[in-house]
Every structure is written in structure tokens, then in C-alpha cells.
Amino acid sequence: VGWFTDSMREGRPVAVETRHLIQETVPTPPEGSAPTAQAVVSQYACQRRTTTENNNKIFTDAFEVLAESYEFNEIEGPCLAFRRAASVLKSLSWAVQCLEATRNVPCLGEHTKAVMEEILRYGRSFEVEKILSDERYRTLKLFTSVFGVGPKTADKWYRGGLRSFSDVLGDRGIRLNRMQQSGFLHYGDISRAVSKAEARALRNIIDEAVHAITPDAVLALTGGFRRGKEFGHDVDFIVTTPELGKEKNLLPSIIKRLTKQRILLYCDYQASTFDMSKLPSYRFEAMDHFAKCFLIMRLEGSQVEGGLHLAEGDSRGWRAVRVDLVAPPMDRYAFALLGWSGSRQFERDLRRFARLERNMLLDNHALYDKTKKEFLAATTERDIFAHLGLEYIEPWQRNA
Numbered sequence: 001v002g003w004f005t006d007s008m009r010e011g012r013p014v015a016v017e018t019r020h021l022i023q024e025t026v027p028t029p030p031e032g033s034a035p036t037a038q039a040v041v042s043q044y045a046c047q048r049r050t051t052t053e054n055n056n057k058i059f060t061d062a063f064e065v066l067a068e069s070y071e072f073n074e075i076e077g078p079c080l081a082f083r084r085a086a087s088v089l090k091s092l093s094w095a096v097q098c099l100e101a102t103r104n105v106p107c108l109g110e111h112t113k114a115v116m117e118e119i120l121r122y123g124r125s126f127e128v129e130k131i132l133s134d135e136r137y138r139t140l141k142l143f144t145s146v147f148g149v150g151p152k153t154a155d156k157w158y159r160g161g162l163r164s165f166s167d168v169l170g171d172r173g174i175r176l177n178r179m180q181q182s183g184f185l186h187y188g189d190i191s192r193a194v195s196k197a198e199a200r201a202l203r204n205i206i207d208e209a210v211h212a213i214t215p216d217a218v219l220a221l222t223g224g225f226r227r228g229k230e231f232g233h234d235v236d237f238i239v240t241t242p243e244l245g246k247e248k249n250l251l252p253s254i255i256k257r258l259t260k261q262r263i264l265l266y267c268d269y270q271a272s273t274f275d276m277s278k279l280p281s282y283r284f285e286a287m288d289h290f291a292k293c294f295l296i297m298r299l300e301g302s303q304v305e306g307g308l309h310l311a312e313g314d315s316r317g318w319r320a321v322r323v324d325l326v327a328p329p330m331d332r333y334a335f336a337l338l339g340w341s342g343s344r345q346f347e348r349d350l351r352r353f354a355r356l357e358r359n360m361l362l363d364n365h366a367l368y369d370k371t372k373k374e375f376l377a378a379t380t381e382r383d384i385f386a387h388l389g390l391e392y393i394e395p396w397q398r399n400a
């Protein structure tokens, strides 16, 4: 293939060449055969189109276990490598059936390929199975599944000899914070996936509340549900108002209203610390500074089309759901929407692409051109993709 340059082979940044090489142009190889003259796939998730249809789940599930295990051990390099490998395989319109077929697929290193080889040959990876039966991995996985418990706390509990929830709850030396208390209290519900119908019902509730407060408010569903996922671990929304500054009162007013309706089971409100004069931020992957709240809401079955997504035999008529609300000022809306729509890997690669290929800094607040030394304005996500010289990727194609 003519445009397969040396810089691509060596994995050096390629600015112009990869622009048109997104997923759409990658042909599907014939069933069961290795593709021959197959197009090169971009190393950046933001130059690939990744739907929720994953043709390589057997590999990506394994990579995610490995990545998480490295994360628990704070080994960043291999963790990121497996996340990138999983992401690139998710974008393929075909199932990998032999390693030779991945010749033009980037981000697959030696270790990754060895795992794939094992899975292709035996149907499973022994390294992954070893991790899945490892006591520390299992315990950290269990503890971090509680809302409010991160890897640090989980590891501290593990080192303290705790192995189960009853160990934690029975330990007199542990003082759970408010978030963790709610996490344990509603564990059954919030560890259970939220359905699309439940997300829609919550959208209606928030929509009613927001518009009762500010008739011209803007509400957008973001996160996994905006990307077309059928299920999620929470429901994410962005709320704002066209009038700059007015968004400051929005979340407190919504919280007040939901509290009055007695449907707020937990609320952690964080006021805005956003300050345009402190941008651009060089801190990578830092949490954004917009006002936000992490909620647990009570959702009635009668409000959900087709009923609640509950366990067999559960006839309570309501469930608890995790909801995140973010309230950026309107002039930051496009950046916040792009950032909160995810996926995490898509966001990471957008930022990495901006930095390495365009000498720009992108985060949830702004896009800064380091060459021109200026901020680039955007009112839509399309504006941001255009500034970056990227083809627009629809939200449902961002499941990297």
C-alpha cells in the first residue's frame, strides 16, 4: 500500500497520512481467511469508528482483566498497553481468527500477541485465569465495586487482612465515609446495570426538574447512553443555561427540588472551581472543574417503560440508580459534552492526538493551540473535531 510510510511502521506520529484511514475504509476480510492488502488502522481511537458491536470480545475481555490487574499493582505502562490493544480490537469490523490477520493493526505488542495466541489456540488465557483466581485481585475487584471505594482504600483494607464485605463492615477500626456508607447500603441496586429505559425515565425526571427551575435550560444525556449503550453503571447528564453565570445556581436548585420530591437517596455536590484564567491545564487526565453532583436516585417502576431492570423475583417497585450531573457554563458546553460523552479511551486518545499531532491541549474545558498561543472557540463538538483536523465521529462511534 503506497501510503504505508516508514514513520507509520515505526509508530512515529503521523499527522496527515492517517486522517483518512478511519475504520469506515477498512475492508472486511472474507470469512475465515487472513486479509491480504488490508488498510492500516490508526493508533488513535479518535481516528477510528467504534460501535457497541464488539467482534473481538474474547480478546478484549482478557485484556481488560490484565489492564486492571496492572492498575491494581500501579504498573502504568502495561496497563495502558492492554487498554489500547482492547480499544483497537473493538474497532475492527471483523473477528481476529489468526495473528497474521493483525499485521496492519497497531497497538499490539509482544505480550498482547502472546495472550491472543493462547486464546486462539486454547480458547482461554492461562495468565488471565491465574489473575482471576488470585486472592488479591479478587478482593480488590470486590472492594472497588462499592461506590466510594477506590483502589487505594481497597488495597489498605486488603493489607489489613480484610477479604469480604462482612470483614469490612465488622471491623471496628474502619470508619466509612458518607459515600461508602451509601455505597454499601444500596450495593445490590447500584452494582446492577442501569437499562436504557431506566436512563430515559431519569432523563424525564431531571428534565422536568430543570425546566421547572429554568425554562430555557439545556439538558443533555452523556456518557455511555449517549454512545448508544444498552446498559451502564450510571446515568450521566450535562445541564446548563444560555445565560452565563446563571448555571451556578442550577445544581443547588435541582438538588433542592429532588430532595423535596424525596427521590434523592444520596447527594455529593461539588461547587465549581472553574477559572478560565488558570487554563490551559497541563495536568493530564485531571478531573474537570465544573460544578457537579454525584447522586443516588430513587426510581419508581411505574416511571419506566417496560418496568425496572431488577433481579428475578424482586418485586419492590423501585430501585436505586447512580446519576451524575455536571453544570458547565454555556461557553464551555461543547468541550464538556465531548469530554463527558467518553469513552475514556476515546477521550485519552483525543487528548494524545491533540498534543502529539497538533501541538494543542484539549480537556473538558477548552482547546488551546500552543503554536498560535490561543484558545480555539467551539459551540459544537463538530467545531472541536474541525479545529483538530479530524473527521467527525458520531457519539455512537466513540465506544473505543
Ligand code: DCT
Residues within 6 Å of the ligand: 222, 223, 224, 225, 229, 231, 232, 233, 234, 235, 236, 287, 288, 339, 340, 341, 342, 343, 344, 347, 364
Ligand atoms: N469523565 C470525565 N471526567 C470524570 C469522569 C468521567 O471526563 N471525572 C468522562 C469519561 C467518560 C464519561 O465521562 C462518563 O463516565 P462514566 O460514567 O464512568 O463512563 P461511561 O462511559 O458512561 O460508562 P458506564 O456505562 O459504565 O457508566
Ligand code: MG
Residues within 6 Å of the ligand: 223, 224, 225, 232, 233, 234, 235, 236
Ligand atoms: Mg456513565
